[in-house]
Amino acid sequence: MTSDIGIWVAAICTLAMFSFLWKENSIFRSFQHIYVGIAAGYGMVRQWQAINNMAITPLLTKGVTTWIVPIILGVLLFARFFKSIAYLSRWSVAFLIGIGGALSIKILETEFIRQAQATFVPMNSFNNIVLVLGTVAGLCYFYFTIKPSTALLGVAKLGRYVLMISFGAGFGNAVMGRVSLLISRMQFLFGQWIYLIKM
Amino acid sequence: MRKEIPLAIAFVTGFVVLLEYFFLPAVPASKAWATMLQQWGIVVSGFAMFVAATNLVLVNVKKMDPKRNKEWYNPVLLLVFMFGMAFIGLFVGERTATYQFLFTKMYQPLGTAMFALMVFFIASAAQRAFRAKSVEAALLLAAGIIVMLGRAPVGELAGSWLPNLTNWIMNFPNVAGNRAIMMGAALGATATAFRALVGIDRSYLGVD
Numbered sequence: 559m560t561s562d563i564g565i566w567v568a569a570i571c572t573l574a575m576f577s578f579l580w581k582e583n584s585i586f587r588s589f590q591h592i593y594v595g596i597a598a599g600y601g602m603v604r605q606w607q608a609i610n611n612m613a614i615t616p617l618l619t620k621g622v623t624t625w626i627v628p629i630i631l632g633v634l635l636f637a638r639f640f641k642s643i644a645y646l647s648r649w650s651v652a653f654l655i656g657i658g659g660a661l662s663i664k665i666l667e668t669e670f671i672r673q674a675q676a677t678f679v680p681m682n683s684f685n686n687i688v689l690v691l692g693t694v695a696g697l698c699y700f701y702f703t704i705k706p707s708t709a710l711l712g713v714a715k716l717g718r719y720v721l722m723i724s725f726g727a728g729f730g731n732a733v734m735g736r737v738s739l740l741i742s743r744m745q746f747l748f749g750q751w752i753y754l755i756k757m
Numbered sequence: 758m759r760k761e762i763p764l765a766i767a768f769v770t771g772f773v774v775l776l777e778y779f780f781l782p783a784v785p786a787s788k789a790w791a792t793m794l795q796q797w798g799i800v801v802s803g804f805a806m807f808v809a810a811t812n813l814v815l816v817n818v819k820k821m822d823p824k825r826n827k828e829w830y831n832p833v834l835l836l837v838f839m840f841g842m843a844f845i846g847l848f849v850g851e852r853t854a855t856y857q858f859l860f861t862k863m864y865q866p867l868g869t870a871m872f873a874l875m876v877f878f879i880a881s882a883a884q885r886a887f888r889a890k891s892v893e894a895a896l897l898l899a900a901g902i903i904v905m906l907g908r909a910p911v912g913e914l915a916g917s918w919l920p921n922l923t924n925w926i927m928n929f930p931n932v933a934g935n936r937a938i939m940m941g942a943a944l945g946a947t948a949t950a951f952r953a954l955v956g957i958d959r960s961y962l963g964v965d
Contacts, residue, residue, distance in 0.1 A: 564858060564861070564862040567858075567863060568861075568862045568863070568865075568866040569866075571862075571863055571866040571867045571870065572869075572870045575867060575870035575871050575874060576870060576874065579874070579877060584828060588828075588831055588834055589867060590871075591831040591832065591834045591835040592835070592863065592867070593863075593864070594813075594835055595834065595835040595836065595838030595839040595841075596838050596839070596842050596859055596867070597864065597868075598813055598835075598839045598842075598843075599841065599842025599843040599846065600846070600860065600864060601806050601809075602810055602839075602846075602847075603846030603847055603851065604806075605803040605804075605806035606803070606807075606847055608799060608800070608803045609800055609804065612796060612799060612803075624793070628796075628798075628800035628801050629800065631804075632800060632801045632803065632804025633804065635801070635804050636804075636807075636808060636811070639811065639815075645759045648759070648762075648763040648962050648963070649762060651763070651961055651962075652764065652766040652767040652770075652961070652962075653766050653767070653770055653801060654798060654801055654805075655767045655771075655953050655954075655961050656766060656769070656770030656772075656954065657770055657771070657774060657794060657795060657797075657798035658798075658950070659771045659951070660770070660772075660773075660775045660778075660950070660954070661774065661795075662947065663775060663951065664778050665943060666943055666944075666947050669939050669946075670939075670940050670943040670944065673936050673940050673943075674940065677936060685925075685928075685929050688929045688930060688933065689933050690933075692929070693937050693940075695933075696934050696938070696941075697937045699937070700937065700941040718893055719892065719893065719896055720934045720937070721934045721937065722894075722896040722897045723896050723897070723900045723926065723930040724900075724930065724934025724935055724938070725897055725900075725934070726896060726897040726898065726900025726904065727901070727930075727931040729879075729883070729897070729900075729901045729904075730900065730902070730903070730904025730905040730908065731904060731908070732879065733876060733880070733883075733905055734908040734909065736872060736873060736875050736876035736879065739869050739872050739876075740876050742869065742873075743866075743869055743870055743873050
């Protein structure tokens with residue numbers, strides 16, 4: 559068993575989280591709160607660095623005064639904590655909605671046009687036929703604009719099958735991703751903490 | 758004016774970014790404006806993290822009353838670690854041993870263990886939900902089992918056909934399904950964003 563205090567702390571944190579498998583208990587809840595606290599603190603450090611590097615340093619050292627605008631908009635977000643001026647925080651939210659909305663429209667190129675381009679493959683192999691028909695059938699399933707005909711309903715049914723295979727594959731991948739995290743924790747506990755397995 | 762000004766801000770900022778992208782990519786000034794607005798967006802969203810932290814403090818301070826909350830020490834722990842991590846990171850330095858200790862010996866193990874826990878809940882949910890009562894359910898079940906076995910070392914023991922079948926499912930039917938979802942979602946996101954930019958959808962403004 560190790561005498562490294564850091565590994566002991568990490569092992570206790572891991573076991574406290576796994577204690578939830580027995581039942582929800584106060585130790586789990588305490589460590590859950592610690593996790594949220596550290597994550598929030600870490601987020602604050604990262605975001606402050608972004609604000610400092612992008613806006614405050616250029617404003618103070620190079621005199622780039624345009625950075626005052628996003629700093630004021632950022633500070634206005636705090637107006638929501640004061641009832642009389644809470645409406646001012648909408649300006650900042652609206653600014654973010656404007657940027658976010660425009661970027662959402664811009665992704666139409668990668669998420670729609672490029673995907674459509676990639677689907678236009680020659681139907682000269684079984685795999686390509688699966689790819690093209692699967693995509694078209696899947697899209698037919700999401701087509702709600704008109705009252706569907708019998709033919710469209712048939713294609714949409716095929717689309718539902720393709721989507722189910724996708725969901726199944728996604729589920730399998732999600733499970734295996736979590737299993738690899740579990741294995742890494744077990745290797746840590748039995749390898750680095752109590753030396754039961756060789757690392 | 759309490760609603761008109763935010764609507765105008767959303768429209769103008771969105772319009773400038775879109776103008777550069779769709780109509781004026783060759784005009785340097787429009788590109789500079791759009792880039793500047795996007796950088797401003799990163800700064801403003803950085804402040805949003807501090808709004809969230811303030812909210813977290815306000816919510817947890819209320820929970821610290823031992824008379825009302827039996828586990829009053831949990832919000833105390835949360836705030837101590839939050840301010841501790843932030844103070845060390847901002848004023849002492851990220852390369853210090855204490856900050857690194859909090860990150861590698863607490864934050865990372867807690868996060869990994871929490872996500873690893875989910876495998877048990879996914880498995881238990883799957884055991885209850887996965888019943889091959891229809892063609893769709895059978896396809897979902899079969900694809901899930903094949904991918905899980907094909908991605909595990911035990912799958913290779915059954916022969917190379919299982920990893921090959923897994924790869925085929927991932928590369929063709931899975932890509933087709935995901936592509937259909939992605940294209941549908943992109944159209945939906947565009948419509949929603951357009952409604953917000955032109956002021957048809959005003960839900961982000963809240964209520965007076």
